[in-house]
Amino acid sequence: MDRLPPLRLLAVFETVQRAGSAKAAAGELNVSLSAVSQSLKQLEAHIGAPLLDRSTRPASLTEAGAILFRAVVENRERLTEALDDIRALADPTGATVTVACTMGFATYWLMPRLEAFYLEHPDVAVNVLTSVQETPRLAPGTDIAMRYGDGRWEDGAVELLFHERVEPVCAPSYVRRLKETGGSLGTAFLIHVETGDRRWISWADYLARTGQKAAGSAKGLRFSNYVQATQAALSGHGVMLGWRAITGDHVANRQLIPAGLPPLTPNNAYHAVLSHRSRNRETSEMLVEWLKEAADSE
Known part of the structure; x- marks a missing residue:
């Protein structure tokens, strides 16, 4: 059996991660949501390991999925670079x-x-x-x-x-839901992005640097990239740390709103x-x- 899965399955898998959800990927690929889901299941069957943790919404990558995603992106980069070099030779x-x-x-x-x-x-x-x-x-x-x-x-x-700005943001619907249930932002679900790069500010960093209480920081959703985290915030699943480069446009058009906590300017x-x-x-x-x-x- 060929160890490499069909390229179309890898393309669907990469698009889902880049778009932030299977639904968004289906729209980008102009296919049905069920077709995207079927392609992901076929890819998992070919590889022999689950690639997505479907217990989260949107689904997050498993360890195996993260390994495959890195390989897909890195190889696509190398192919794109090669094509650019070829085009430059043909038309300098x-x-x-x-x-x-x-x-x-x-x-x-x-x-x-x-x-x-x-x-x-x-x-x-x-x-x-x-x-x-x-x-x-x-x-x-x-x-x-x-x-x-x-x-x-x-x-x-x-x-x-440009200089960055970090401010907790969430969907307007999430604020309304908290008010309706008698909750507060102090008990809200926080959306975490787990990265090994210490330059990126985590919720623990933000709370410590702004003098806020840590209530709610241990619960919520965890993702491996900001695309998935932003999709979760837009869907009303909690409060995320909004970065100007990531959520600035969503705040400008009111899809996300400040959660009432102080902004932070990173170094x-x-x-x-x-x-x-x-x-x-x-x-x-x-x-x-x-x-x-x-x-x-x-």
């Missing part, structure tokens, strides 16, 4: 910029702004590579890496994109790191300047 004058960033940053900040960028610069193509790494690499073929941190990187020219910020090896340095610099202006206007 083409105005194409390749940007590497985390899935959450791509989904909730970068992609929504690229539509306006394309209206102003229809001759420029931006390829977006999502990375499972918290600090995306400037691999061969990558022109820009969007990174969260202190800006002390030496593999490229660093430009400050780190988002930066654009331009590769010294970029074949499209001028176009890359133009894109970064445009994104900086877009961030400043918000």
